[in-house]
Amino acid sequence: MSVSASSPLPEADHHCDVLVVGGGINGVGIARDLAGRGWRVLLCEQDDLGSHTSSASTKLIHGGLRYLEHGEFGLVRKALMERERLLRSAPHIMRPLSFVLPHDPRTRAAWMIRLGLWFYDHLAPRDFLSGSAAVDLSQSPLGQPLHRQWRQGFVYTDGWVDDARLVLLCALDASEQGAQILPRTRCEDLQAYGGGWRATLVRRDALTDLSTRTLTVQARAVVNAAGPWAEQLLRRGMGVPAVAPAGRRGQGGAAHLRLVKGSHIVVPRLFEHDHAYLLQGEDRRIVFAIPYERDFTLVGTTDVDHPGDPGDVSVSDDEVRYLCAAVGRYLRRPITPEDVVWRFAGVRPLLDDAQGAAAAVTRDYRLEAQALPAPWLTVWGGKLTTFRVLAEQAADRIGTLLGDPRSHWTTEAFLPGGLLQSGSDTALIPASPVAQMTAFQARLRQRHPWMDLGLMRRWSRAYGSRVTLMLDGVHSRADLGAEVAPDLYEAELFYLRRYEWAQTADDVLWRRSKLGLRYSPAQRQAVADWLAAQAKG
Incomplete structure (x- = not known):
């Protein structure tokens, strides 16, 4: 699609104020916020809700300690501001999680880590999460699973989340606020028409994967929250051309995505205590080892550029060996590829800031919105921790485009099931x-x-x-x-x-x-x- 239809089209099957394309965390978060403000919302997702990037994360609610090293103080502060807010909103699927960071003097000096942790403790207020502290690993139970050479370290606290259920709860909240949620429904075509958008949606049967019904939707505005497919939808589906950026990509001109694969493995439980480990590799990358589902340990992640189809992603044997080696460098109990009981990978749609290494690409987001050829907004980048504030800002922008700004409401709201008292x-x-x-x-x-x-x-x-x-x-x-x-x-x-x-x-x-x-x-x-x-x- 690229131009407005010149002749009348048949009556649409559905009419709404906003069509949201994409059922990952950003899409469902935006649908929830818009629906709670009284907008008529329809969300379509080509597969199951949260079945791609949003269910393949490291499952953390965190500011991103390692992002301080790249100078992303604004992103870290924004995420830290959201951290306790999210933990309060859904204490059934989220909980505080403390991390042990063994100190390796060959990669980062102790003073540098202490300074980073001081900033991490003070960039945003904390009501119930504990601050960081040094720990003598040679005397602490936290050091028992480690090789004896790791004698000193640090402990700090972030949060853990069931990422796939977070997506579902946002979708459920959106639905209960009046939004229509259509999983396994692909947006096949978009046309600017009558001051809004005419979309063609194709529903699929989950068991046969065959198309079952075609729907047409007339929407006043479109939100492109298609994650790894966002740039493809914007350029090909909505007809918005890419413009050569001024300066660094993703800053002064048109935004671009850099698709980066992150892989994880799950192995039988590696240690008995309830802390996680943040392990620094000799290549200066970090790998997490996190208690998982009571009897397992989650290990991840990698950062590998993914130039192919975002829907065709898997964990390579080299990545499995890399993660096993990263853990073996620290933990006495070695793990091998044969120990892996589950492996999963996802493609992160990162905002391309022209950084060389995939691990250094920003995890911040950008919202791009225009009124022509009809009101639209595209989400570039983002992370689990900032989904709520991203959705709030996106809903503000949509309200402005539609000429009817409406009030915020999610700041202190609970997600479904999160209010545990009555x-x-x-x-x-x-x-x-x-x-x-x-x-x-x-x-x-x-x-x-x-x-x-x-x-x-x-x-x-x-x-x-x-x-x-x-x-x-x-x-x-x-x-x-x-x-x-x-x-x-x-x-x-x-x-x-x-x-x-x-x-x-x-x-x-x-x-x-x-x-x-x-x-x-x-x-x-x-x-x-x-x-x-x-x-x-």
């Missing part, structure tokens, strides 16, 4: 989200004593206060329906289909949960068979 409980809300979660789990256990501890923990962590939707009328394990796979009951599967757009086994086992880590191929197939039977109806 009624008389609200007067007794603990200050710490961790304390809130502990109190909520105790009440849940008291009200449903038949639930075993493992199921209670998993459900409370995944669904928060929305777990009551699954437990309404349930008085025993038998009321949950058949156990389709270990600890996965029909009640949960019905919930995921009804409220969270789950259609396939991968949707359930690798994004809405991580039960796939614990299941055999036969058990995963049992989940697939159950979902297929429900789809047939």
